[in-house]
Amino acid sequence: MRMKILIARMNHETNTFSPVATPLEAFGRDGPCYGEDAYRENAGMRTAMSAFIDAAEREDAQIITPISASANPSGRVAAAAYDAICASIVEAADGCDAVMLDLHGAMVAENSPDGEGDLLERVRRVLPHAPIAVSLDLHANVTQKMIDHADVIVSFKTYPHVDMYESGEHAARLLLDQMHGKARPVIAWAQPPLITHTLRSATAEGAMKRAVDAARAAEGEDGVLAVSVLPGFSLADIEAPCISVVVVANGERAKAQGVANRIARQIWNEREGFVYRSAPLVHSISEGAQLARATDKPVLLLDHGDNCMSGGTCDTTDAFEEALKQGLDGIVVGPLCDPQAVAKLFAAGEGATVTVGIGNKLASVASRGKPPLEVTGVVRALTDGEYIISGPTYTGQRAYMGRAAVIETPKACILVTERTHEPWDLGVFESVGIDPRTARFLILKSRMYCRPVFVPIAGGLVECDSRGVTSSDYGLFSYGNLKRPVYPLDANVEY
Incomplete structure (x- = not known):
């Protein structure tokens, strides 16, 4: 008989300090895709769900795709939205032989502080013996419920994330090996009391690179099937938004735990390497101005304090205002x-x-009651805000900015949209008639995802912390649920 495999996607990174709402409609253009539409949204693409589909089709399995739901990071997921997404998956699970879930791992809903863990618990209740494989984002906040109710967990190993498909492929391979009797996956994990900064989780450098290198090396050891290092997402006021090491071994839980403990100890010994301390905004903009004097290419000013893909409002104007104050021009x-x-x-x-008055309209730690920034200029473009991402992240997928408008002032071209949107691609600007290569300065509401496409056209890059709801200054935020002590918020933390 053909295997029946449930494959679904539920992605949301929740910033509990963000005022940006997350209703069901936020998951996609106008809400999630269901059934055949969920299949079509992922088939042939580069998501983990895409890899699950490919693996299941190679097995000639019957594929059930109840939902594909992915939303930009924002505030807590509305209870009704969370319940609807989970119900789609749980109701489709009955009678399935296996489950493959493309999850982010850092979802907090109004009615669930552990969105993925609670979902997995419900799926396991329906399918007590069917294997469950999960692909997680590198910034997942791993919980005991996630460990208890999954058979296989594999996360991305790159940030910016360019291996989403590969993580799904890895997780699917281990699940199918389990189903064919070739492996007996067991999971162990370790979680040092360390909340990291996202700007220290880039996998090409520093302590994070060394941790991922250790994970890759451990996967070459006998009996070790997968090792994931997950820095977590610290802008979630939950018990432990901390860095985790998750290890899948072949039948040897002690082996898995030993590897997890070893890499966790390495991370703890290098804990200062996971901490980022921002320069004052005035200094960052001044540094950008100096870089521009030595290049004829755009200088990237990355406003990571109001970063779309960490739940920023994308409507603060601090970085732009400081650039104008310092006399910068040629700004996009x-x-x-x-x-x-x-x-x-x-x-x-x-x-x-x-x-028109632009920005500062959502109440947040950054707006501080500031009025919108008033600008006068010419309306240069009005579009539907849609374009196709050329890659390397979400290659081939259609992106939705909501309606988009460009207003040109003597010193800047300003792109204004109806929805928060990460500058994944040059198409963000090219779709509205702006050539970003001709800018003197590019001020982007981004932390990392813009880099694969914008760094190659740039003459320099400066990280700018505008003190928004994605700021690296954790002192701006009031944690009420965080288990203390935790580094770097507390001194004398032991592990």
Whole structure:
């Protein structure tokens, strides 16, 4: 008989300090994709769910794809949205021989502090004996429930994430080996009391690179099937948004635990390497101005304090204002999220000269009651805000910025959108008629994902902390659920 495999996707990184709402409609263009649409959204793409589909099709399995739900990072997921997504998966599980789930791992819902763990617990209740494989984002906040209710867990090993497909491929291979009697996966994990900074989780350098290198080396050891290092997502006010090491071994839990403990100890010994301390914004913008004097290429000013893919509002104007204050020109900035400003620019029409207040409209740690930034300029473009991502992240997928408008002032071209949007691709700007290569300065609401496509066209890069809801200064945030002590918030932490 053909195997029946459930394959689904539920992705959301929750910033509990973000005021950006996360209703069901946030998961996709106008909500999740279901059934055949969920299959089509992932088949032939580069997500972990894509790899699951490919693996199942090679097995000639019957594939059930109840839902594909992915939303940009934002505030807590609405209870109704979480319940609807979980119900789609759980209700489809009955009668399945195996489950492959493409999960982020850092979801917090209004009614669940452990979105993935609670989902896995429910799936396991329906299928007490069927193997469950999970692919996680590198920034997952691993919990005991996730460990208890999955047979296989594999995370990305790259940040920026360019191995989503490969992580799914790895997880699927281990699950199928289990089903064919070739392996007996067991999971162990370790979690030092360390909340990391996202800017110290880039896998090409520093302590994080050394941790991932250790994970890859351990996968070459006899009996070790997969090793994942997950720095976690620290902007979640949960008990332990900490770094984790998850190891899958072949039948030897003691072996798995030993590897997890060894790499966790290495991480703890290098804990300072996972801490990022921001320079004052005025210094960062000044550094960018100096870099521009030595290059004819754009200088990237990355406003990571209001970073889209960590739950930023994308409507703070601090970095842009400081650039104007210091006399910078030739600026391209965006996408800035401001549906009200977009409506006014559409009402004015292309070619119109208009004065509009942009940004600072969502109450957050960064806005501090600031009024919108008033700018006067010419409306240069009005579009539906859609384009196809050329890669390397989410290659081939259609991106949705909501309606998009460009207003040009004497010193800047400002891209304003209805939705928060990560600058994954040059298409963010090219789709609205802006050539980012001709800018003198590119102010992007990004931390890392822009780098594979924008660094190659740039003459320099400066990280700018605008003190938004994704700031690296954890002193801006009030943690109420975090288990203390934890490094680096506390001194004399032991592990």
